[in-house]
Amino acid sequence: MTGSFPLTRSSLIAGVRSPDGARRQRAFEALVTAYWKPVYKYVRIRWRSSPEDAQDLTQGFFTMALEKELFAGYDANRARFRTYLRTCLDGFVANERRASRRLKRGGGAELLPLDFLDAEGELRRHEVPADAEMDEYFRREWVRHVFGLAVTTLDRECAASGKAAHFALFKRYDIEGRAADEPLSYAALAAESGLPLTQVTNHLAWARQAFRRVVLATLREATCSEEEFRAEARDVLGVDER
Amino acid sequence: MTWLPDAAVERLREVAEWPDFDGTRYEILERVGSGGMGSVYRARDRELDREVALKVLSLPDPESAARMLREARVIARLEHPGIVPIHDVGRLPDDRVFYAMKLVAGERLDQLVARGEPLPGRLRAFERICEAVAFAHARGVIHRDLKPENVMVGPFGEVLVMDWGLARGGSAVAAEAAAPGTSDPVGTTSHGAVLGTPGYMAPEQARGDVLSVGERSDIYGLGALLHFLLVGTPPTATAPIPTGRLRSDVPVALQAVCRKAMAAEPAARYATVGELAGDVARFLAGDAVGAYPEGTLRRARRLARKHRAAIVLIAAYLLMRLLLLLF
Numbered sequence: 001m002t003g004s005f006p007l008t009r010s011s012l013i014a015g016v017r018s019p020d021g022a023r024r025q026r027a028f029e030a031l032v033t034a035y036w037k038p039v040y041k042y043v044r045i046r047w048r049s050s051p052e053d054a055q056d057l058t059q060g061f062f063t064m065a066l067e068k069e070l071f072a073g074y075d076a077n078r079a080r081f082r083t084y085l086r087t088c089l090d091g092f093v094a095n096e097r098r099a100s101r102r103l104k105r106g107g108g109a110e111l112l113p114l115d116f117l118d119a120e121g122e123l124r125r126h127e128v129p130a131d132a133e134m135d136e137y138f139r140r141e142w143v144r145h146v147f148g149l150a151v152t153t154l155d156r157e158c159a160a161s162g163k164a165a166h167f168a169l170f171k172r173y174d175i176e177g178r179a180a181d182e183p184l185s186y187a188a189l190a191a192e193s194g195l196p197l198t199q200v201t202n203h204l205a206w207a208r209q210a211f212r213r214v215v216l217a218t219l220r221e222a223t224c225s226e227e228e229f230r231a232e233a234r235d236v237l238g239v240d241e242r
Numbered sequence: 243m244t245w246l247p248d249a250a251v252e253r254l255r256e257v258a259e260w261p262d263f264d265g266t267r268y269e270i271l272e273r274v275g276s277g278g279m280g281s282v283y284r285a286r287d288r289e290l291d292r293e294v295a296l297k298v299l300s301l302p303d304p305e306s307a308a309r310m311l312r313e314a315r316v317i318a319r320l321e322h323p324g325i326v327p328i329h330d331v332g333r334l335p336d337d338r339v340f341y342a343m344k345l346v347a348g349e350r351l352d353q354l355v356a357r358g359e360p361l362p363g364r365l366r367a368f369e370r371i372c373e374a375v376a377f378a379h380a381r382g383v384i385h386r387d388l389k390p391e392n393v394m395v396g397p398f399g400e401v402l403v404m405d406w407g408l409a410r411g412g413s414a415v416a417a418e419a420a421a422p423g424t425s426d427p428v429g430t431t432s433h434g435a436v437l438g439t440p441g442y443m444a445p446e447q448a449r450g451d452v453l454s455v456g457e458r459s460d461i462y463g464l465g466a467l468l469h470f471l472l473v474g475t476p477p478t479a480t481a482p483i484p485t486g487r488l489r490s491d492v493p494v495a496l497q498a499v500c501r502k503a504m505a506a507e508p509a510a511r512y513a514t515v516g517e518l519a520g521d522v523a524r525f526l527a528g529d530a531v532g533a534y535p536e537g538t539l540r541r542a543r544r545l546a547r548k549h550r551a552a553i554v555l556i557a558a559y560l561l562m563r564l565l566l567l568l569f
Contacts, residue, residue, distance in 0.1 A: 115243070118243060121245070122245060125245065125247070140251075143251060143255075144246050144251050147246055147251055147254045147258075148243045148244060148246055149243070150254075151243075151244050151246070151254075152243055152244070155244075171244070174250070174253050174254065174257050175244065175246065175250045175253070175254070176250075202264075205262065205264055208257045208258075208260055208262075209262050209336070211254070211257055211258060212257070212258045212259070212260070212336070213336075215258045216258075216301075226303070230301055230303055233300065233301055234300055234301070236255070236258070237255055237258055237259040237300050238252075238255040238256070238259065238276065
């Protein structure tokens with residue numbers, strides 16, 4: 001595919017502006033999926049909310065976004081979507097706090113089933129950043145969430161296409177192996193999995209390329225323009241912006 | 243969802259950018275750096291059984307691809323011992339552009355300064371940089387991003403000027419200026435876009451004044467490099483042109499060379515890189531530099547320093563003759 005990105009999924013931001021109600025709803029739900037966890041963690045840390053309050057505020061924020069078509073009003077020329085979303089979130093939480101209009105705990109409509117227990121479990125593994133580092137915290141947690149979603153998608157795709165062994169090696173070597181004190185070697189992984197070394201490296205190479213494809217597709221969906229996509233992709237991939 | 247600790251996130255960043263060279267002559271060994279467009283990897287060329295450096299785009303977007311291909315072609319035109327040679331260029335299965343170049347061993351210029359290389363060694367490296375840039379200018383190429391991080395010094399004192407990603411040939415400069423507000427023919431940049439590195443960028447370049455950017459913009463960059471070599475820091479944004487004494491331990495003649503190279507007006511700078519290098523060579527040889535009109539006393543001191551050995555010998559001879567006369 002010379003001259004264009006090898007990605008087919010379109011921007012979710014464009015989706016929430018669609019006149020087609022069903023497409024709009026699907027795009028909105030996908031956006032919530034892409035951003036809810038960093039939003040929840042941010043509310044918990046930045047606004048020092050209890051888990052219950054943060055759950056209500058997260059659901060309330062996305063409900064408000066749907067009702068007021070907040071995401072459709074995003075202007076790509078002014079900021080990245082991620083920055084826009086966080087700014088709107090800060091405004092929403094501040095308003096809720098000022099007016100004490102927060103929905104009664106447990107009484108708010110649940111827009112989407114979100115696994116807050118999972119997010120809370122992750123929070124317990126974090127160091128709490130200083131106030132001045134909240135921008136970076138939100139960015140870091142968003143990257144973690146994007147990678148988490150990509151890992152889940154890759155797992156599902158591998159299982160469906162008979163490549164479960166590929167994913168198992170990828171998970172063992174590139175995720176679990178790196179979190180361990182002593183990184184795993186290819187030889188150790190081959191011995192552990194009972195596969196020849198060349199097959200291990202081939203499977204890993206395939207899974208890594210598939211992972212890259214899924215990450216870029218996720219970013220493509222979560223951004224609005226080519227420029228924003230490139231900026232976010234470079235950010236997520238850890239490449240310095242000149 | 244799988245919990246991803248920080249170490250795993252960092253690993254997945256690498257994995258997501260890792261290029262797929264499967265089925266090619268290259269085997270990636272490690273990532274050695276990253277920049278605005280992509281990353282550089284140490285790799286093994288299986289066919290020639292040697293290590294090379296591979297510069298690979300992070301994303302397959304057409305604008306970056308055109309810029310990278312242009313960089314590769316610029317380097318290919320510049321066959322010089324001071325410019326890293328390019329071996330190969332191509333596209334990966336995911337459409338990312340890459341090129342293979344010589345793997346340079348050694349240290350960056352900023353690392354050379356940080357470990358305390360004495361002044362003569364730093365100035366000799368500067369002369370080699372000037373030679374490479376002068377060669378590029380002779381072929382109509384302006385580097386536009388000279389800075390310590392873009393210069394490698396090898397274990398035998400060889401110097402290589404790297405990263406020609408912002409380089410521009412004379413005709414392309416004209417084309418860029420002739421089409422304001424649009425991308426130039428190779429899609430490298432837009433008119434007025436500020437390309438370069440603050441601290442090392444000539445004022446006309448920082449203003450985005452494309453028409454004024456030329457060889458003397460690189461001479462400004464070389465002056466800023468010389469400033470870095472003399473004091474260990476780039477000129478600051480608030481006082482880009484060093485005035486007065488840079489530091490008491492920096493020879494005033496070199497300060498004058500630095501000031502002339504970094505003059506705000508291009509016309510006030512050295513006309514060619516050769517002139518600038520000539521002044522530095524004259525300083526190293528103990529001769530007067532063109533940028534610094536010295537007084538009689540300073541000239542006498544310089545000559546005394548330059549001819550110290552001869553003066554000591556003559557003085558010893560005269561003293562011996564005097565002693566012989568007396569006794």
